[in-house]
Amino acid sequence: MATVIIRPDGVESSTGFDVSGATLVSRVNDDDTGTLVTQNQTSAEFTVTMENDSAYAGGTINSVKLSVLAGSSGRGTPTITGKILDNSDTDLQSDALVFSSTTTLSGTAYTTSLTPTIVDGLKVVIDPDTTGCVVSEVFITVDYEPAAAATTPFVGMKSGKYKIVSGKIKI
Numbered sequence: 001m002a003t004v005i006i007r008p009d010g011v012e013s014s015t016g017f018d019v020s021g022a023t024l025v026s027r028v029n030d031d032d033t034g035t036l037v038t039q040n041q042t043s044a045e046f047t048v049t050m051e052n053d054s055a056y057a058g059g060t061i062n063s064v065k066l067s068v069l070a071g072s073s074g075r076g077t078p079t080i081t082g083k084i085l086d087n088s089d090t091d092l093q094s095d096a097l098v099f100s101s102t103t104t105l106s107g108t109a110y111t112t113s114l115t116p117t118i119v120d121g122l123k124v125v126i127d128p129d130t131t132g133c134v135v136s137e138v139f140i141t142v143d144y145e146p147a148a149a150a151t152t153p154f155v156g157m158k159s160g161k162y163k164i165v166s167g168k169i170k171i
Contacts, residue, residue: 002144004053004056004142004144006051008029009049011048013047014047015046016041017038017039017044018037025048039073039135046125055144056119061142063142064109065108067138067141068104068105068106070102077100077131078131079099081095095108102134109143
């Protein structure tokens with residue numbers, strides 16, 4: 001088994017956060033806990049598209065798991081519903097993540113009928129409750145079996161004596 005982390009590479013929609021568009025994506029995909037987006041309205045949500053990675057191309061996808069690094073922007077323990085969607089916006093996995101402090105929480109691994117094509121079209125929805133939150137990272141861990149390596153055919157000879165009438169043999 002191998003794993004690869006894919007991160008957001010675009011935003012489909014956002015509302016209720018202090019930044020939007022490319023700035024929102026750059027803050028939640030940079031593997032930097034110092035950059036974040038802050039919920040500034042009680043009704044808030046963003047949907048991001050996820051990057052593709054050639055590492056799992058041609059392989060078998062075992063599971064995908066959403067992780068979110070977030071915390072409270074004030075008092076309370078915010079609940080963030082994190083959803084993994086496929087390219088037709090079908091909800092593959094939905095988890096309610098409750099943040100009692102700023103930490104990384106991961107949802108349940110999703111394992112049903114995944115292919116590299118499905119993983120290449122994944123989206124993530126981050127839907128916090130009204131408590132108020134900050135989000136600094138969003139990523140998906142893809143667990144996969146790599147594609148079988150191409151093999152060179154073996155040409156061999158059985159043991160015994162061989163007579164070469166003409167030509168060369170390269171060893």
